[in-house]
Amino acid sequence: MKYYVVDAFSTERFAGNPAAVCLLEGEMSDAEMQSLAAEFSLSETAYLRLLADGRYSLRWFTPLIEVNLCGHATLAAAHVLWQQCAIASTALRFETRSGELAASFLADGIALEFPLVVTQPLAGDTQLRGVADNILATCRAGEDLLIELADVATVQSFIPDLAAVSALPARGLIVTAKTGGGGGNQVDFVSRFFAPAAGIDEDPVTGSAHCALAHYWSQKLGRETMRGRQLSTRGGEVGVAIAGDKVILSGQAVTVMGGEIF
Template identity: 60%
Template structure:
């Protein structure tokens, strides 16, 4: 089975978020897909299979679990189809756990249309204070499968030290930590993402989290188009826009390695 490893939400190698993309041409059991994802040990491994209707089946696995939505691995999958496997369609359709997702391209920029995640503001005196000191807190919210905390400034996000057992105790997919972009940075907001329950202590760039961040910051900033940066060690920049109940995530990707899995 052929695979390509891609760095997503970046235009330079060894930055952004890595995903392995596997082209499935026969049957793979769920257990085997999970084993392969653990072998790659990247934040996500994506499995692509062409369906009879021209849509691509797309599934995403962390080293520990299958997930419902993954932005960077979707970007990686589209990048691989266009640049490595000779697909010429300008709009790709993916059948996923989150419904049909559509991805298009304009030059090197890939745009993905994902369902928006509505955030619900939460009391900052509750669960949020098990994660961070009250003096650093500016807001908290429930964000679909995740929890979200807003810190007082971008530097606080950069310097945030996660208490991974406390984050795991939230019993969510993960924790989004965010703040407004620093003045003069050109960024509307920054973030980091932690998902110890999914086997990812810190995810380098998390497209799906921005489906919630878009909703959260639209209410805060009274706008619908953003430039966002995930300020992990590898880092990544995303274009984020709200179109009704859809979030359009845009970014670039670059292939870093390819090969063949020996499954026989």
Template identity: 65%
Template sequence: MKYFIVDAFSAARFGGNPAAVCLLDAALPDVDMQLIAAEFNLSETAYLQQLGEGYYSLRWFTPTTEVKLCGHATLAAAHALWAQWGIKLDSLRFATRSGELLANRVANGITLAFPLAPISSCSDQERVALRHLAGGANAVCRAGEDLLIELQDEAAVQNFIPNFTAIAALPARGLIVTAAANAETDANFVSRFFGPAAGIDEDPVTGSAHCALAPYWSNKLGLIEMHGRQLSARGGKVGVAIIGDKVLLSGQAVTVMAGEIL
């Protein structure tokens, strides 16, 4: 079985978030998909299986578990289908645990249509835990499957020191830490994402987190089209646009490795 490793939400190699992409000829047992993902030891491994013309099942595995939604591995999967497997259609559909997702090839990269993640109030217990993690937070809330802390500025996000044990104990998929971007940058907001409970201490670029960051910052900034920058060591840029109950995530990707699983 062939695989490709694609750096997603980056226009250059060794930036953005790497994902392994495998195209299955036949169904593979879940235990094998999990073992292969652990062997890759990337934040996500994507498994595709063709269901029809331009239509694929898509599943995502971290090194330790299957997840319901992943943005960068979906971007990587679409890129690999177009760039490596030679699919000619400009629109692709993916059947996933989060419903049908769409990918479109556009002039400056790829656009994904993902479900908007609702923003809601935290419980009192969650609020106490989040404020313990980040003293002086501007705001805390629940952001879809995740919890979110807004800090004072971009520097505070960059300098945030995560307590992975405490974050793993939160009743959420992971923790988003965010702030408005500095005025001189080309982004509207910045973020970092931590998911130690899913085997990912810090994710380089998290497309699915932007499904919540988009409505959060849209409400604060009064914009429906924005750019987010994730301040991980690798870094990456995600375009977001809100259309109804969908968030359009846009970015670029580049293939860096190819191989075969024996």
């Protein structure tokens, strides 16, 4: 079985978020998929299998669990199909645990059509407010929780209590702040994402979190097209554009290595 490691939401190697993409040639059990994901020890390992109708089955595993939605590994999977497998179609469709997802080939990258996650304000959530000081707002963000902090520097310097984050009733914690950007190529908001209960202390660039960040900041900034930057050590940028109940995530990717799994 062939595999590739791709740095997603980046234009250069060793930045963005790395994902392993495995091209399934036959049956593979869930336990085997999970064990291989633990062997790769990346935030996500994606498994692709061509279906009879031309779509692709796509599943995502962290080193500990299978997840319902993953943006950077979907971007990586689409990148592999176009760049390494030379798929001719400029549109791809994936069958996933979150329903059908779509990817489009662009001149300057890849666009993913994902479900928009509507954020809901939380009032008086003392457990969440105990995670950080000087929180401006707290929200439920689908499977995750979201807190807004004062500014970019506060997000950058945030040191999570991973035990407290792991105990939250959520997949992970999104920490975010606005930048004061004015649109265009500027960054409108920043974020970081922590999911220690899923085996990811801090995720480098989280596409699925931007499904909620798109909704949250569109309400705050009054725009449906924005750009976010994730302030992890590796860093990366994600374009977001709301289209009804969908969000279009856009970015680039770079293949770093490939090989064969025996």
